[in-house]
Amino acid sequence: VNVVHAQRATYLRRLDPPLIQFSLHRDTTHSWLHILSTYSERMMIGSIAEDAPPLSTGAMALAGSAAAMWIALVVVGLTWVARTIWNRLSKSESRISDSANTSCRRKSNKSRDTGKSRAKDNVLLKHKEPVEATDPFPNKVPEVDVYKKDKPRVNPTRVPAGNTKKTTGSTGTSHALCLNTLKGHNDAITGIAFGADKSHLRLATSCDDNTVRLFKLDADMAAKSFHIIRINLENERGLAVSFGQSVSDVLVASTGAVGASRLSMYHVPQDQGQAPSRTWQVAEAHGKSAQVSTLAAAAQSGRSPVAVTCCESDTHLGLWNTGSGARIEMLNTNQLVNHSAVISPNGRFFAAATFTAEVKIWELQWGKSVSDPVKAVKVMSLQGHKSGVTSVAFSADGTRVVSASTDGFLIVWNIDVRYSLNEDPKILYKVACASNGKHYSMVTLSPRGVVAACVGPANTAMDFLAMEGLSIMDQVSNAHDTKMTCMAWAPTPVKAPNGSTHELLATAGTDKKLKLWRSPVAL
Secondary structure, eight states: OHOOOOOOOHHHHHOOHHHHHHHTSSOOHHHHEEEEEEEHHHHHHHHTTTSOOOOHHHHHHHHHHHHHHHHHHHHHHHHHHHHHHHHHHHHHHHHHHHHHHHHHHHHHHHHHHHHHHHHHHHHHHHSOOOOOOSSSSTTTTOOOOOOOOOOOOOOOSSSOOOOEEEEOOOOSSTTEEEEEEEOSSSEEEEEEEEEEOSOEEEEEEETSSSSSEEEOSOTTTOOOOEEEEEESSSSEEEEEEEOSTTTTTTEEEEEOOOOOOOEEEEESHHHHHHOEEEEESSOOOSSSSSEEEEEEEEOOOOOOOEEEEEEETOOOEEEEETOOOOEEEEEEEOOOEEEEEEEOOTSSSSEESSSSEEEEEEEEEEEESSSSEEEEEEEEEEEEOOEEEEEEEEESSSSSEEEEEESSSSEEEEEEGGGTTOOOOOEEEEEEETTOOOOEEEEOOOTTSSEEEEEETTOOOOEETTTOOOOOOOETTTTTOEEEEEEEEOOSSOOOTTEEEOOOEEEEEESSOOEEEOSOOOO
């Protein structure tokens, strides 16, 4: 710095002696910076003589940087000013446009409201008597409570269990086969089952509202109210339901917050005022995470019924003694998915609808005495579908099987064969789904040979077919508003409102409705 100062002192004295005198009184560093600034400015305006000594490379770099910085600051300032002006102009134009549109809408709404009010006045003048002149409010509108809130949902676990009388409204239906629509469920219905003895007919339902309901159907099927018994599941969702030895024994599959399925047996007293009691319970019926999708039970004469459980996320079928809750066996189907499992009404066979096109059938060997254990032996396979089987149903005597598949076909099988001699089951009838491009997702067979089939994949329509020949008996295009979840036939016939005797079908779905249907043909 000192060397450069000495080299430039003579020349700068000639240019600006007062500046040099001022800088010499400062320290060397400040003098050098002030000299560079003055020199760079005079370079920009051309005030340096041609005979001035050249600057060094460092000095030239510093001078160029200072000039570039000043130019950049000027450009940034001008850009900011221009953008600010543009934004203010745009906002003002937007306000003017919005105000114009608002004015147009107000004029349009005003003219529309004026037309409506005139039409309303014309209707009032046409259909109402003239109002006396003394009435200060001739067109008074009735007051409406706009702050009225919907009725809060009642927690089903707070409702006392036991015998309760509940009115279930009977709603009209456009289809003649629908006898009644039972309301009162607070969530989707997941399972239904019929139970009957010599003098009683019961219908049990499991629901996602943590409640199992037992309907007494001894009265008229079209009645507006039925006697209902509630079983509270203690904050557990009901998954499926069935009956045990009698109509007083209700078998329930449920699940809680943990995810495991519980299998419980409840005893429901027939005397009014007594609450149901739990007889036994299995905490983890299918492990710690699998949930039961179907539950069915049947028995041979003099023996405790055997229940079969099925899980879509588990490849095993569970066999249970309903009298004690003991597990008989866990059978592995070796399939990716088990859609459903069903047991024949006579307690001889049970079958599974799986991921493949094959229907596997096992035989329950009860033994000769009551004390003999029950064994399950696979006896046959039904091979006639081209894709996965969705549902299977047995006839009352266990000699016929109806199967549905995603290939769109419905098949009736004859399984009354000598399977011990390797005789194969025979296909009796095979028809395609009546609705083009669809398939039957769920089937059930009545004791007298009427097939009720749910049409998938929407699961809102239903067909009635005769087992012999699989001819269409009747069709219901809108059986439920939303997806149908379960269906079952009553083991005994009932009387219709017109006095005729029919078989009784119950269906339920996610629309929280339980519907009762009569068979298309009277007995």
